[in-house]
Amino acid sequence: MLKNITEFKELDSAKTTFISTISHELKTPISAIMMSLQLLEDQRIGALNEEQEDLANSIKENSERLLNITGELLNMTQVESGKLQLKPKITKPIELIEYAIKANRVQAEKFNIQIEVEYPDDKISRLFADSEKIAWVLTNLLSNAIRYSPENGRVIIGARQTDDGFIEMFVRDFGKGIDPRYHKSIFDHYFRVPGTKVQGSGLGLSISRDFVEAHNGTLTVDSKLGEGSTFVMRLKA
Ligand code: ADP
Numbered sequence: 001m002l003k004n005i006t007e008f009k010e011l012d013s014a015k016t017t018f019i020s021t022i023s024h025e026l027k028t029p030i031s032a033i034m035m036s037l038q039l040l041e042d043q044r045i046g047a048l049n050e051e052q053e054d055l056a057n058s059i060k061e062n063s064e065r066l067l068n069i070t071g072e073l074l075n076m077t078q079v080e081s082g083k084l085q086l087k088p089k090i091t092k093p094i095e096l097i098e099y100a101i102k103a104n105r106v107q108a109e110k111f112n113i114q115i116e117v118e119y120p121d122d123k124i125s126r127l128f129a130d131s132e133k134i135a136w137v138l139t140n141l142l143s144n145a146i147r148y149s150p151e152n153g154r155v156i157i158g159a160r161q162t163d164d165g166f167i168e169m170f171v172r173d174f175g176k177g178i179d180p181r182y183h184k185s186i187f188d189h190y191f192r193v194p195g196t197k198v199q200g201s202g203l204g205l206s207i208s209r210d211f212v213e214a215h216n217g218t219l220t221v222d223s224k225l226g227e228g229s230t231f232v233m234r235l236k237a
């Protein structure tokens with residue numbers, strides 16, 4: 001059966017443009033909120049009492065979440081509208097790992113999560129990749145590992161070179177793991193494993209996979225319920 005899908009394609013593209021515009025428009029006011037908060041925290045303006053400080057922290061956390069979500073939505077629309085542009089350059093895998101750790105330090109400290117690095121002593125090839133995008137993916141995977149780990153847990157981030165000429169970068173946690181029946185769907189837009197209590201948008205993994213596939217790489221999961229999860233990004237060295 002043949003069906004004319006032009007109308008659907010147009011609708012889909014209108015939706016993508018809409019999401020893109022909204023996310024973009026939201027970024028400015030959220031940034032302004034965060035800037036005012038920073039001023040509020042400045043002792044020169046006057047000290048906050050404990051309760052006010054708690055409230056300010058809550059506003060800050062929620063604004064950061066909003067900013068994250070708008071960033072994720074923008075990333076997604078970039079991929080969907082075919083506007084994803086890679087700016088590849090030669091990069092050392094360890095630099096990407098260090099970036100991801102730095103970006104997640106506060107979150108890890110908050111839940112007392114130990115971040116360990118597994119990196120080979122001998123030389124590992126450099127990557128020719130869009131370092132911003134790949135660092136974003138690693139940051140996202142590490143953030144998930146931390147968010148889905150119990151307090152006082154440990155997570156491992158690392159890289160290795162395979163004999164057939166690939167660099168594999170991985171993030172492992174010892175959290176509750178993911179039921180095998182969801183291993184495919186977690187990479188879909190907005191999908192969240194039913195019953196997931198940690199807050200999130202369900203966009204991180206789908207954008208991550210898009211970014212990795214744009215590099216002709218793969219992003220896969222290996223996870224057992226009750227044992228934890230390992231996400232592996234494989235890129236040509
Ligand atoms: P978000 O974390 O914002 O919901 P993601 O796309 O990063 O979105 O993840 C999709 C879903 O996959 C999550 O909602 C969660 O249910 C599950 N998930 C992702 N990473 C992990 C992990 N390391 N451990 C357990 N579950 C995970």
